[in-house]
Amino acid sequence: MTDGTTSFLKGQKALLARHRAESRFQWTGRFAIALSLAFLIFMIGSIAWQGKGALSTTEVQLTVDLGDDNVDPEDIAGSRLEKIIKSGLREMFPEAKKRKQKKLLYGLVSSDAGFQLRDQVLADPSMIGGTADVWVSASDDVWLFAKGQVDRNLPEEDRRISDLEFEWLDRLEGEGRLQQLFNWPFFTNGDSREPELAGILSAFVGSALTIAVCFLLSFPIGIMAAIYLEEFAPKNRLSDFIEININNLAAVPSIVFGLLGLSIFLNTFGLPRSSPLVGGMVLALMTLPTIIIASRASLRAVPPSIREAALGMGASPIQSTFHHVAPLAMPGMFTGAIVGMARALGDTAPLLMIGMVAFIVDVPNSILEPATALPVQIFLWADAPERAFVEKTSAAIIVLLAFLILMNLAAILLRRRFEKRF
Amino acid sequence: MAKKKEPIIVARDVDVHYADNQALFKIALDIPENKVTSLIGPSGCGKSTFLRCINRMNDLVDIARVQGHISIAGQDIYAPDVDVVALRREVGMVFQKPNPFPKSVYDNVAYGPKIHGLTKSKADLDNLVQWSLEKAGLWDEVKDRLHEPGTGLSGGQQQRLCIARTISVKPKVVLMDEPCSALDPIATARIEELIDELRENFSIVIVTHSMQQASRVSQLTAFFHLGTLVEAGRTKDIFTSPQDERTQNYITGRIG
Numbered sequence: 117m118t119d120g121t122t123s124f125l126k127g128q129k130a131l132l133a134r135h136r137a138e139s140r141f142q143w144t145g146r147f148a149i150a151l152s153l154a155f156l157i158f159m160i161g162s163i164a165w166q167g168k169g170a171l172s173t174t175e176v177q178l179t180v181d182l183g184d185d186n187v188d189p190e191d192i193a194g195s196r197l198e199k200i201i202k203s204g205l206r207e208m209f210p211e212a213k214k215r216k217q218k219k220l221l222y223g224l225v226s227s228d229a230g231f232q233l234r235d236q237v238l239a240d241p242s243m244i245g246g247t248a249d250v251w252v253s254a255s256d257d258v259w260l261f262a263k264g265q266v267d268r269n270l271p272e273e274d275r276r277i278s279d280l281e282f283e284w285l286d287r288l289e290g291e292g293r294l295q296q297l298f299n300w301p302f303f304t305n306g307d308s309r310e311p312e313l314a315g316i317l318s319a320f321v322g323s324a325l326t327i328a329v330c331f332l333l334s335f336p337i338g339i340m341a342a343i344y345l346e347e348f349a350p351k352n353r354l355s356d357f358i359e360i361n362i363n364n365l366a367a368v369p370s371i372v373f374g375l376l377g378l379s380i381f382l383n384t385f386g387l388p389r390s391s392p393l394v395g396g397m398v399l400a401l402m403t404l405p406t407i408i409i410a411s412r413a414s415l416r417a418v419p420p421s422i423r424e425a426a427l428g429m430g431a432s433p434i435q436s437t438f439h440h441v442a443p444l445a446m447p448g449m450f451t452g453a454i455v456g457m458a459r460a461l462g463d464t465a466p467l468l469m470i471g472m473v474a475f476i477v478d479v480p481n482s483i484l485e486p487a488t489a490l491p492v493q494i495f496l497w498a499d500a501p502e503r504a505f506v507e508k509t510s511a512a513i514i515v516l517l518a519f520l521i522l523m524n525l526a527a528i529l530l531r532r533r534f535e536k537r538f
Numbered sequence: 539m540a541k542k543k544e545p546i547i548v549a550r551d552v553d554v555h556y557a558d559n560q561a562l563f564k565i566a567l568d569i570p571e572n573k574v575t576s577l578i579g580p581s582g583c584g585k586s587t588f589l590r591c592i593n594r595m596n597d598l599v600d601i602a603r604v605q606g607h608i609s610i611a612g613q614d615i616y617a618p619d620v621d622v623v624a625l626r627r628e629v630g631m632v633f634q635k636p637n638p639f640p641k642s643v644y645d646n647v648a649y650g651p652k653i654h655g656l657t658k659s660k661a662d663l664d665n666l667v668q669w670s671l672e673k674a675g676l677w678d679e680v681k682d683r684l685h686e687p688g689t690g691l692s693g694g695q696q697q698r699l700c701i702a703r704t705i706s707v708k709p710k711v712v713l714m715d716e717p718c719s720a721l722d723p724i725a726t727a728r729i730e731e732l733i734d735e736l737r738e739n740f741s742i743v744i745v746t747h748s749m750q751q752a753s754r755v756s757q758l759t760a761f762f763h764l765g766t767l768v769e770a771g772r773t774k775d776i777f778t779s780p781q782d783e784r785t786q787n788y789i790t791g792r793i794g
Contacts, residue, residue, distance in 0.1 A: 173659075363686060424637065427598065428593065428595065429630070429653070429704070429707070430653070430654060431649075432623050439653075489556065
């Protein structure tokens, strides 16, 4: 080919412009994905960074006098072990004379220390009758100190830890009387006013129970409603009206469902306040429209030829639906359920309205007992004044995200199984 | 046309409306037993609509309204006490596009007998599945993969699977709605052979666009045009000496 002749196989001007437009579009798409990935990584990274501190807890070793005159071997639980802790602290730091200094000194250990000592003595009564070295939880300020999160360079009046406390803590650390442990109590305790004792278990169990109730109510009701509306209901004004309203309900703010739950489930039916049962019912109301809409869409996506084949074989409409159409639509229904459940798990507002915002220490044993939920716990901790709750908040968010991922994973695996069968 | 036996399907004055459009006008047609009857005509002439009246598949279309009388083996299928489920068990249908269930080959064929409770034991069911697949000329090709998905077969095999599924409940009548229009010529030839064999056991009504196919497989032909039945008779007569000018025009390719 010589210069000057233009091959028709070469791109002309207009064609080159089209190619450029295409590559511009693709790069915009890539940029959007990269940006959202960056935000996701930033979010998860910052939460993990802040939350990792909550994974360890600090203990202080005290030498306590468990002589017979202090502890009654017949009645360990009745003995005033808190006093023993305090006297142990006084003996280790005899320079604390003034009342104010003593108060600071007692503040080094958690208010739970007496009970922890009691549990240790109960487990090993041979400790009675002499002095013993025991490990008890440190207070939240010591906890932060041990993680190096306290800035000594600040003026004393701006710090939570005074110079005197620093002196004591440095001595404890020097003697090896401070230790960092994996924070099991965070996963086995309920909530507490003391950050060093606060755990996630009651909120976790509360969330699990609430979501279980929500799923058991909304999934069967949702897919049955979708199947009826899509496969059996006559198409008329009434069914149009219902459809419009279901679509509207999906867009109703969740707090409105909370108000509905408050006035109907609590005030009219008198169901127990703050219970996972009511929480689950309210979240089910909120989730139903999502599941119904997704299920109807997936039912509509089943090719009509399958229905014709079944009906042509002499299957009744119910048989056609449940033998052929519904199983094919199942993966789509699961997708709807995943979306709905994920939203329900993370929703706080409706739970506030039905009292699940209460300060609940005990782990609920049934769906009728007062409980709180993970997002509400996060909300409560984020609101707490103690510095150590910042880490707890992030850790609770991590637990919530892990819960969410596990739940979605289970749903996706179930969906896979359904997809494979066909 | 000399008839020894009573026709199995008798249609009289059949009108079908889709909302305000009338699709069929006063159709009257007798369909004999153990013969292949083909319904031919240009697109939109109402032949598929008529076919779907025979097993009341038109009931599924909300806007369709069927008037007139159709009886099968002497029973009016539009009588108020007729159960369409029972009717469709006796009038099987093979569709234009192969539509096997997304299940195994075996389950596809066994589905009808299962829901109608036709077999007493697993062995009975196995035999019935084998019989149906043999009748549909598919047994040799699928006997080693009965438990693989029916949707994994080729188009022609899928259509024969659908035929096996239809005949597994031993209906009186088999309706076929352009069963070969989605298939290649070899698969088509296979199905046509099959239709000829099935005639022994079943009365077959087939809608087709192909006049060659109609002349090859059917003993009787009915020509539809614009919602009316123009002419019906022995296939040989229709194709060699049509009485109506429109039939003449259609089979010579001038309309259609």
